Amino acid sequence: MNPLDQLTESIKKGNRNEAKRLTQEAISAGVAPRPILDALVAGMDDVGRRFQANEIFVPEMLIASRAMKEAMVQLEPLLVAAGIRPEFTAIIGTVQGDLHDIGKNLVGMMWKGANFGVVDLGTNVSAEKFVAAAREHKAKLIGLSALLTTTMPAMKQTVAAIRQANLEGLKVVIGGAPITQSFANEIGADGFAPDAASAVDIARKLAFA
Amino acid sequence: MKSYSSLAIADATDLRFGVCPKPLKTRRGMTIGGGIVYPELNFTLPNMSIEAGTMPAVLAEYRQMITGALARAAELEPPGIVIEFETLPPMTQVPQWGIDITKLLADAMEDAYAKYGLKSVLRATPNDTREFERPPIMRSGGLWEDMLKTFEGCANAGAELLSIESVGGKEVHDEALQAGDIQQVIFSLCVMGVRDMTFLWSNLKKVADRTGAKCAGDTACGFGNTAMVLAEQKLISRVFAAVVRAITAVRSLVAYECGAVGPGKDCGYENPILKAITGLPMAMEGKTASCAHLSPLGNIAAATCDTWSNESVQNVKLLGGMAPTCYVEQLIYDCRLMNQALGEGRESAKMLQRWMVNSDSGLDPQAYIISPYSSIEIARAIVESPNAYYAGRAAALKAVELLDHAHKDHLLKLSPREIPWLQMIREAVEEMPDREDDFINQMMASVDTSKFVAADYGL
Numbered sequence: 001m002n003p004l005d006q007l008t009e010s011i012k013k014g015n016r017n018e019a020k021r022l023t024q025e026a027i028s029a030g031v032a033p034r035p036i037l038d039a040l041v042a043g044m045d046d047v048g049r050r051f052q053a054n055e056i057f058v059p060e061m062l063i064a065s066r067a068m069k070e071a072m073v074q075l076e077p078l079l080v081a082a083g084i085r086p087e088f089t090a091i092i093g094t095v096q097g098d099l100h101d102i103g104k105n106l107v108g109m110m111w112k113g114a115n116f117g118v119v120d121l122g123t124n125v126s127a128e129k130f131v132a133a134a135r136e137h138k139a140k141l142i143g144l145s146a147l148l149t150t151t152m153p154a155m156k157q158t159v160a161a162i163r164q165a166n167l168e169g170l171k172v173v174i175g176g177a178p179i180t181q182s183f184a185n186e187i188g189a190d191g192f193a194p195d196a197a198s199a200v201d202i203a204r205k206l207a208f209a
Numbered sequence: 210m211k212s213y214s215s216l217a218i219a220d221a222t223d224l225r226f227g228v229c230p231k232p233l234k235t236r237r238g239m240t241i242g243g244g245i246v247y248p249e250l251n252f253t254l255p256n257m258s259i260e261a262g263t264m265p266a267v268l269a270e271y272r273q274m275i276t277g278a279l280a281r282a283a284e285l286e287p288p289g290i291v292i293e294f295e296t297l298p299p300m301t302q303v304p305q306w307g308i309d310i311t312k313l314l315a316d317a318m319e320d321a322y323a324k325y326g327l328k329s330v331l332r333a334t335p336n337d338t339r340e341f342e343r344p345p346i347m348r349s350g351g352l353w354e355d356m357l358k359t360f361e362g363c364a365n366a367g368a369e370l371l372s373i374e375s376v377g378g379k380e381v382h383d384e385a386l387q388a389g390d391i392q393q394v395i396f397s398l399c400v401m402g403v404r405d406m407t408f409l410w411s412n413l414k415k416v417a418d419r420t421g422a423k424c425a426g427d428t429a430c431g432f433g434n435t436a437m438v439l440a441e442q443k444l445i446s447r448v449f450a451a452v453v454r455a456i457t458a459v460r461s462l463v464a465y466e467c468g469a470v471g472p473g474k475d476c477g478y479e480n481p482i483l484k485a486i487t488g489l490p491m492a493m494e495g496k497t498a499s500c501a502h503l504s505p506l507g508n509i510a511a512a513t514c515d516t517w518s519n520e521s522v523q524n525v526k527l528l529g530g531m532a533p534t535c536y537v538e539q540l541i542y543d544c545r546l547m548n549q550a551l552g553e554g555r556e557s558a559k560m561l562q563r564w565m566v567n568s569d570s571g572l573d574p575q576a577y578i579i580s581p582y583s584s585i586e587i588a589r590a591i592v593e594s595p596n597a598y599y600a601g602r603a604a605a606l607k608a609v610e611l612l613d614h615a616h617k618d619h620l621l622k623l624s625p626r627e628i629p630w631l632q633m634i635r636e637a638v639e640e641m642p643d644r645e646d647d648f649i650n651q652m653m654a655s656v657d658t659s660k661f662v663a664a665d666y667g668l
Contacts, residue, residue, distance in 0.1 A: 055626070058444045059389030097298065099340055102383050102435065106444070124341065149523060150297050153258045178256075195442070 011043025014063030044113035052197035086117035093121035100147035106196035127161035217488025230488035242490030248540035249291035249518035283325035308362035315367025333368030347665035364420035377405020399601030402460035410467035428477030429457035451574035455608035475518035485588035490515035505573035
């Protein structure tokens with residue numbers, strides 16, 4: 001197995017010491033940063049697929065995600081120097097009045113693993129904060145989460161505020177227990193993610209549409 | 210503060226629905242846990258905003274829900290009914306809104322008694338809004354004061370039973386679930402949670418004493434049910450979620466140590482364990498609560514209930530009528546069956562209970578953990594422990610032992626990816642230090658302490 005395949009394997013297994021060592025060795029051997037990054041993302045893509053297929057649980061995915069994070073610490077300066085940026089930046093948060101954050105955290109974790117730049121605004125986030133963060137980070141995507149039926153109106157208001165801000169190319173994806181595709185259509189969101197596992201594909205489709 | 214060092218119900222065959230050693234008498238003459246299971250109906254608003262301008266519409270929704278449900282209940286002639294008003298956050302943040310709705314509900318319940326002779330009792334469950342600040346300020350500030358005002362106002366407006374789904378310790382619990390970290394779960398529930406529960410319920414007891422209301426009980430909903438639902442969604446291990454459930458009993462027990470008298474809050478699936486320890490009546494929810502959330506506990510949850518709840522249903526139109534009206538009917542029929550069995554004597558009740566238990570317990574670890582047998586075993590492990598830290602560890606180890614034996618004896622089906630979790634949890638618990646102080650120091654160095662105010666937990 002070549003060293004980059006070994007690196008992919010180390011991410012799949014969530015072995016952070018191995019991921020760190022192999023990344024360092026690849027850098028020392030003069031491998032360009034892009035193939036190293038691709039090897040890491042391939043590992044996380046596999047983890048995401050296995051998660052989607054109910055073969056592994058969130059903790060296993062989290063362990064893989066931490067291994068990738070360790071490797072990225074070493075790789076980041078080289079990526080910056082080579083002008084390689086995350087695929088795009090996504091803003092994520094739970095809408096105002098709602099404090100639930102597990103679903104939002106899972107989506108954030110999946111997005112980071114897919115090499116999106118993720119800015120997590122937390123819970124109980126106002127429409128204004130979403131708009132300001134999207135503007136500041138030149139985001140391509142905003143992910144809105146809500147768990148309560150009574151905070152669905154806040155989601156609608158947030159989407160309206162984002163539209164009003166007229167940020168070019170910015171797409172909005174929504175999710176949460178009471179959310180449906182028809183609600184997404186009704187409030188003018190660009191996409192609906194029924195679960196964390198599908199949120200990566202939906203985000204990619206929207207961001208590169 | 211009371212301390213439970215022995216079990217009120219020590220034999221699994223005595224841990225049954227509708228009966229408990231310390232039943233609760235309500236003002237209207239219902240005896241909860243005294244040989245009858247009562248329906249407990251909870252309902253909530255459809256998708257709508259709650260603000261000053263929409264309050265007339267909010268009140269109209271609640272009026273429609275309570276009058277429709279009580280009218281149908283009267284036609285079906287239950288021996289009594291519990292109504293739970295679980296506020297939505299704005300109704301606790303603006304106490305008057307919660308109080309106005311309580312008054313509306315209490316008046317409607319009085320009217321139903323006058324008109325139909327329908328006995329009822331109102332449980333008010335304000336939100337634990339302290340978490341609306343991050344990190345939460347647990348022991349002071351406007352959110353805390355408004356929460357207490359809501360409790361007091363609701364009690365004065367006619368709520369006889371006071372409950373809450375408190376959140377102390379949750380600041381680090383979600384992360385523990387995502388990481389599958391049982392040590393952090395125990396830190397959250399048995400160190401942070403227990404300390405906050407002691408503070409919170411000591412204060413709620415004062416409110417109850419001032420107003421003549423009764424402290425009913427709490428639930429580790431944001432902990433145990435979050436774990437259960439994540440497991441149901443296949444996000445975390447079911448074994449892990451079942452062990453978390455056993456540990457939640459240590460946290461929820463504190464409400465009773467501070468003077469709560471039941472019925473314990475419906476979504477506390479740890480309630481069978483608490484019933485064994487305290488002998489107090491408990492609310493439960495199962496198959497008739499799928500309107501609110503799915504669970505693997507549809508039948509077995511009823512095996513030890515004293516009130517039987519639907520958790521919550523939105524006021525939406527179904528073919529049979531408005532949803533709260535449909536659900537009160539379902540609950541009443543569920544209770545009729547249980548009460549028929551109780552009326553036919555101990556053996557009939559035991560037979561129905563056996564069917565409830567055996568139809569679920571072999572299919573899911575969470576169900577196995579709340580069976581009467583497991584509940585007694587876990588309850589015993591808790592009361593034999595000198596403090597909450599040891600109790601959390603003992604509950605976890607006992608739960609793992611029960612699940613392991615059940616799986617090996619072919620009493621419980623576990624998928625292959627679940628099985629390693631038994632050993633992983635056991636090892637993690639056994640690695641914990643002997644002294645609580647050492648554990649606290651260890652955890653304070655590893656958890657994200659920016660998420661909570663350590664001083665509010667005495668840490």
